[in-house]
Amino acid sequence: MTVQLQRSATVAGPVRRVRRSKHRPIWEEQPTIAGYVGKTVALTLIVLAVLYPLYTIVLTSISTQATINAAGGLVTVPGEITFAAYRQILSGGIVTRATLVSIGITAVGTLLSTTVSVLCAYGLSRPNSFAHRPILFLLLATMFFGAGMIPTYLLVSHLGLIDSYWALILPTAVSAFNVLIVRNFFMGIDQAITDAARIDGAGEWRVLGQIVLPMSKAVTAVVALFYGVGYWNAFFNAMLYINDNSKWPLQLVLRSYVLQGVTLPGSGVGQVDVASGAVTGLPVKMAVVVMAIVPVLIVYPFVQRHFTKGVIFGAIKG
Amino acid sequence: MSKQVADAAPARPAGTAQRGTADGGPGGRRRRPVTGTAHRRTSASVPVRKVSMWAQIKRDRSLLLMTVPVIVLLAVFAYVPMAGNIIAWQDYSPYVGIVDSPFVAWDNFERVFTNPLFLNAVKNTLLITAFQLVFFFPIPIALALLLNSVITPAIRTTIQSIVYLPHFFSWVIVVTVFQQIFGGASQLHRILAGHGVHFDLMTDPDTFLILITSQAVWKDAGWGIIIFLAALSTVDPALYEAAVVDGASRRRRTWHVTLPALRPVIILLLILRLGDALTVGFEQLILQRGAVGPGAAEVIDTYVYYQGVIAGDWSFAAAAGLVKGVVSMLLVLGANKLAHVFGEAGVYQRA
Known part of the structure; x- marks a missing residue:
């Protein structure tokens, strides 16, 4: 060549x-x-x-x-x-709080989702292991048939999760697609390597932690990014489940105060000066938009180069 | 749960049980079998190679344990709500509860199918899907072909990184960006108004299809090329070389080599899109339903939301949502079948 x-x-x-x-x-x-x-x-x-x-x-x-x-x-x-x-939006006020809420939800949610997904993917990656077919079916079925918004909402409210941050994490914690991406990657790892470790006396937890995971940094990073971006960008579940606006994540604040132009008390966001047109407060609005974009921009370059490997491996083979 | 099962299993099949020595307490091993089914395993007629169920569970207990968190999360947040769809056949009231709400047979479904607002939502949904199938779907393919013809790796990867980026922005941001650039307070609007054109793209129901499709293109067309580029990278360059030797022009090489390589991916994505025919950017639409009005912006999902969560007609909304879910599932399965008929791989295959 x-x-x-x-x-x-x-x-x-x-x-x-x-x-x-x-x-x-x-x-x-x-x-x-x-x-x-x-x-x-x-x-x-x-x-x-x-x-x-x-x-x-x-x-x-x-x-x-x-x-x-x-x-x-x-x-x-x-x-x-x-x-x-x-300075204005970061000096404590609803935008500062919403940013912290979003960061917290994204961190906890991403950690939880990635952990359970990697575990499940590994648990299903050994050919002929017990019950892996029914469990896989359980997972796949959720891709083909969603329960629907209304029963999910009723469940979350029955569980008492309205106005709880867990309502923004648990219902969307598992994405079958992401589990399958990781599983397909794990299945592509040479069995000889993991079998050698097992012969040397390593249990499955050790094989996962010391052999498989270090070989799967790319796919784990991509899936973590997918989950993280999902949590960071979600606004509708907050609109459904969070009524208390002091608990709103950033995206919902962005929607109400920037997009819908609702005046935000005490922070200058959305204050409209009628005489000079709707430009007063524009820098503040745009600063909120930037706040919502920046974390994505920070993480993106590190994960971006793994996209093709991670995504396509899962998508085409799956 | 599987931990208990593993403990209950006897440690008799020595060869298989030895593997997982790293975990599982020694106490669990010595325990006598407690369940009746465990005895079946010991019968002499079992072939030598066949590993009994309990032995398998014991052998794979770590693997099973690893799947437990996902199973629990799915059971609670996917399968319980699936069962909760039963309220579609009830006259559900949150004060009475699911258990005590009276059943009303198919009344809610009848109301759904005779409701003009629901039918309007279905019409809008299908219209958006059809429109985007024509004006969105081919764009990533064209973009991938364009990018594939860029031969300098550095330029190519830079452009790739840039066009993938908007996919990771939320719909709130995308709509905000569009509002700032095209909306009523934008320079563009002022310039148009200065020329006597009073037109606001963000609130005009007549151009709503164009608006949401351009938003979708801005956000996701770039990301959409990733799968096509991957498919293109698997094409053997020798095919192109052979085509050149046979005198194929650039255009003919695209037609006879490149596009056939993309065909399985295109069909796969068409199937996925068909399965999602009734799901059209819920977050995107609910953000703009207020500005444009339900006449053009009401789709099935937003309708379900307003009827259920806002209006409190839970059973009716659940019935509408269930209809959508079932039809969507049938669409995916049907489309996949169709792909098999035409000899393509489709989304899944029977093993």
């Missing part, structure tokens, strides 16, 4: 108008100029469509009111920079 590539570079390189990429296979013709330009423009637009909204939101959240007024809304060209909005 490498030999081929090098040859293509030396043979075709200097003569062509567009320098031949060393990554292009030798048999592939050069793209036409029009095709090349079209592709570049299309990809640039796609990337901008994703990045521009994020850019303008972050910029608006750190702009002064004067800059925002001059721009007439979201800021595209950087002007005066201030972190007043962040």
Whole structure:
């Protein structure tokens, strides 16, 4: 392969108008100029469509009111920079509390979900182990038939979990899909390795903890990210189960005060100055949006490179 | 639970029981069999290779124990509610409780199917599914082909990381972003209004389909390419090379090599989408139902929510939800069957 590539570079390189990429296979013709330009423009637009909204939101959240007024809304060209909005929402108040609630739920939920999923996946990964088929069926059936919102709501309220943080964790704690991703990965691990450990006297817990898990960091990270993002982003279960707004997670605060424009007492979020249009409080609103995005942005780069391995392994084989 | 079972099992089949020495107390081993079924195992007619059930349980007790947390969570939060659907046949009142609420046979289902608001919700749901099948579904495929033609690895992975990103934002954020850019307080709106066009994408029921589809595209089209890229990476480059030797142009190579490689994945995703035909972005819709109005934005899930949790007509809402759940299940199973008929792998196969 490498030999081929090098040859293509030396043979075709200097003569062509567009320098031949060393990554292009030798048999592939050069793209036409029009095709090349079209592709570049299309990809640039796609990337901008994703990045521009994020850019303008972050910029608006750190702009002064004067800059925002001059721009007439979201800021595209950087002007005066201030972190007043962040100082305001982080100085204790409903946004600060909601952020802490969200962090807590995400941490506890992700830990719980990932742990039980990995355990279950390993428990079901040995071929011919006792009862693994009925248990697998139990798991798979939940993917095909959901119980529905109403009975689930009634159950949660019967269990007395209304206004409890557990209501945001337990009902969605297990995703059959994630368990299957991990299980498929475990089943792809060479049996000879685990069998050797068993012959050396390791029990299943030890095999899982010392042999299998260290080999499965990628898939565990991806599944943990899926669970974590799920908990962090969920707002509807909080809307259902949490009536006390001092217990609201960040997404629900975002919905009420930023999206619906309900005035938030004492924190400046959603305060609308009628005379100058609905821009007063805009940096504060955008700061709340940024708060809701930042944790995802922090974790994302670390897990992102494992996506294909982790996800596809589960998805295609499952 | 399985711990108890394992303790109760006798330690007689020595060969199999030896394996799990690391756990299980020695006290449990010596205990006499307490259940009657344990005796059946000892009969001489059992073939030598066959391991009795109790021995299997004992051998696999650690594995079984590991599955217990998930089984308990699913039992409580998936299977108990499934049974709770019984209220669909009741005149349920939370003050009376499930046990004492009177049964009313199929009355609730009759009410569901004759209710114009429910039928409107079904219509909206199917409309959204159909619209997105045409205007959303092909986009990740096209995007994957486009990205697959980028040959410099560094550029490709960078673009990939960027387009995957919005998938991890919540619907609240996506809707907020759209509201800020296209909504009534945005610059765009002001510019349009300055030219005499009074149009608000965020609240106009007529363009609601376009709005939610573009939101879905922004959030998930990028993520959707991951599975197609993986399928494309498995294509043997020799196929392309052979096609070139045979004089196939770029376009013909796409048609005869690339797309056939994607076919199983496309069919798989179509099946999944069909199974989800009645589920159309619940969080996305409930966020915007207020702004756009139930005429266009009411789908089955939001209808169930408003009838049940808001209006308190629990049995009626449960019946509507159950209808949706059952039809969805039939759709997945049917679509999978269809895939098998056409010789594709589908979602699951009979072992």
